Amino acid sequence: MLHALTLILLCQLAGETVVLLTGLPVPGPVLGMLLLLGWLFLRGGISEEVGRTADTLLAHFSLLFVPAGVGVMLHWERIQGQWPAIAAALLLGTLVTLAVTALTMAGAQRLLATVGRRRRGAAGD
Template structure:
């Protein structure tokens, strides 16, 4: 029963995120907003319960199944992919490089913030 409650919590947060995005028109994916809602809920509750952690680990263990529809979509639209491969490759490479740069800058900023909070020691 606790497994069902944990799964209900996770999926309810995703549903709430989807509804909030639909109602408000925010330019954020519903599942991302749902994840933030789940994070807030877990923060208010004082952390992640063992059952929620187990349920999330089980879902993550089967995450590869979610790539099946994407793979089928690529095969169905293979002609389009073949015709537009330079644009797709450029988007993948540039997207990856931008993500790496933003992650590095964010980490550097967090390190500076933490060093400042510890009294100005830079590490």
């Protein structure tokens, strides 16, 4: 588990470092996840150890929201005056996420249908 956790954290550190050095407009952890994904592709899949470690982290995922909640309570006076903007951003972000998810799902279904037709057509030849 220690090796897998080290790999995950090193990927995040690498992502943060690349963003810091290059000024990319992408959060470091997102780039770190992409680096981890690339590493897993190169390795040919997820090892059992990385899978177990990821499952353990995901099982305790809710704990990661505690610091954010404490921060909201700590800065409540500042946030209180900004609630219309925050509510609008949350609503708009949710709607955009739903739309992008629906479009991605529709595109994936069309792609899978096309691939299925091609395979059936190739099998009939």
